[in-house]
Amino acid sequence: MRKKVCLIHTGGTIGMARTKHGYAPQKGFIRSILSEMNELKSEEIPAFDLIEYDPLLDSSSIAVGEWIKIARDIREKYEEYDGFVILHGTDTMAYTASALSFMLEELAKPVILTGSQIPLCEVRNDGRDNLITALMIAGNYKVPEVCLFFGNELYRGNRATKVSSDELIAFDSPNYPPLAEAGVRIKLNEGAIREAGKALKLSEFQSHQIAVLKIFPGIQFEIFENILTSNLKGIVFEAFGAGNIPENKGTLNRILDKAEENGTVIVVCTQCLRGSALIGEYEASLSFAKAGAVSGYDMTVEAAVTKLYYLLSMNYAADKVKRLMSTDLRGEMSI
Numbered sequence: 618m619r620k621k622v623c624l625i626h627t628g629g630t631i632g633m634a635r636t637k638h639g640y641a642p643q644k645g646f647i648r649s650i651l652s653e654m655n656e657l658k659s660e661e662i663p664a665f666d667l668i669e670y671d672p673l674l675d676s677s678s679i680a681v682g683e684w685i686k687i688a689r690d691i692r693e694k695y696e697e698y699d700g701f702v703i704l705h706g707t708d709t710m711a712y713t714a715s716a717l718s719f720m721l722e723e724l725a726k727p728v729i730l731t732g733s734q735i736p737l738c739e740v741r742n743d744g745r746d747n748l749i750t751a752l753m754i755a756g757n758y759k760v761p762e763v764c765l766f767f768g769n770e771l772y773r774g775n776r777a778t779k780v781s782s783d784e785l786i787a788f789d790s791p792n793y794p795p796l797a798e799a800g801v802r803i804k805l806n807e808g809a810i811r812e813a814g815k816a817l818k819l820s821e822f823q824s825h826q827i828a829v830l831k832i833f834p835g836i837q838f839e840i841f842e843n844i845l846t847s848n849l850k851g852i853v854f855e856a857f858g859a860g861n862i863p864e865n866k867g868t869l870n871r872i873l874d875k876a877e878e879n880g881t882v883i884v885v886c887t888q889c890l891r892g893s894a895l896i897g898e899y900e901a902s903l904s905f906a907k908a909g910a911v912s913g914y915d916m917t918v919e920a921a922v923t924k925l926y927y928l929l930s931m932n933y934a935a936d937k938v939k940r941l942m943s944t945d946l947r948g949e950m951s952i
């Protein structure tokens with residue numbers, strides 16, 4: 618029997634129309650483009666129902682509220698479909714993929730985010746292949762994970778990151794192998810794929826104050842003192858190399874002490890594309906150790922931020938949030 622996929626269009630370049638102000642989302646436009654693509658009627662492609670969000674968003678405006686909406690729609694329609702494809706702008710696609718991976722526990726069907734760098738309305742575009750292959754994988758392959766498909770590779774969603782603003786290979790999964798490669802054939806990397814869950818469980822996020830702070834030489838930490846209030850529930854440091862940070866004449870310790878006093882969870886990731894942040898590997902991470910910060914290991918910043926939303930929304934005590942931040946929950950980190 619022909620498989621059935623639920624296709625959710627949230628916005629982004631893939632479905633944009635040419636307007637006199639440049640590319641912009643347009644209500645109903647994707648439905649008319651898809652209806653003109655005869656290849657989508659082929660038996661090889663699963664049947665699909667299209668849900669078009671209103672308003673359609675540039676993904677820079679997608680955050681907690683939209684993540685919840687997508688997750689709820691998936692849960693509501695979960696039994697009706699073999700898989701889900703989410704059309705999404707590329708800019709924050711890796712955040713949404715990570716967020717959904719934490720919200721949707723015990724997933725047993727593929728949820729694949731995809732989009733494109735050139736809209737489907739152009740003759741030369743990358744959206745066509747991304748869409749067709751994502752539909753085929755979502756309908757016919759056993760990948761019970763939240764994934765991101767782009768440029769012929771299927772990545773674990775919470776391992777992916779956007780690496781190019783204008784190349785067609787726009788994403789990478791720097792610390793984890795692709796789950797599948799779409800060459801002449803679609804080849805699954807079986808050993809890298811998680812086992813199917815039993816009963817889908819949705820954990821919705823609440824909105825929390827979280828900050829990301831990228832370290833650079835000469836950073837004056839005193840600038841950030843005012844953001845370190847008790848409302849700030851978590852802070853992700855993008856530290857140098859393996860998790861190192863300059864002390865800058867004691868100013869670092871002042872802000873770390875303040876964060877600790879306020880109960881803000883401090884997570885340390887690396888600003889390198891590949892590899893891990895491990896507090897204690899170098900003396901230059903001692904301040905983090907003293908402040909009770911936790912290592913983010915090889916998590917992407919996208920995964921670290923969305924995991925903070927997830928754990929903070931569970932209302933766990935700070936110690937439990939810290940412990941779980943350093944524990945692999947959805948394949949987002951290798952320790």
Ligand code: ASP
Nearest residue numbers: 629630675676706707708
């Ligand atoms: N600005 C667009 C977005 O993220 C870019 C894209 O879709 O590729 O929505």
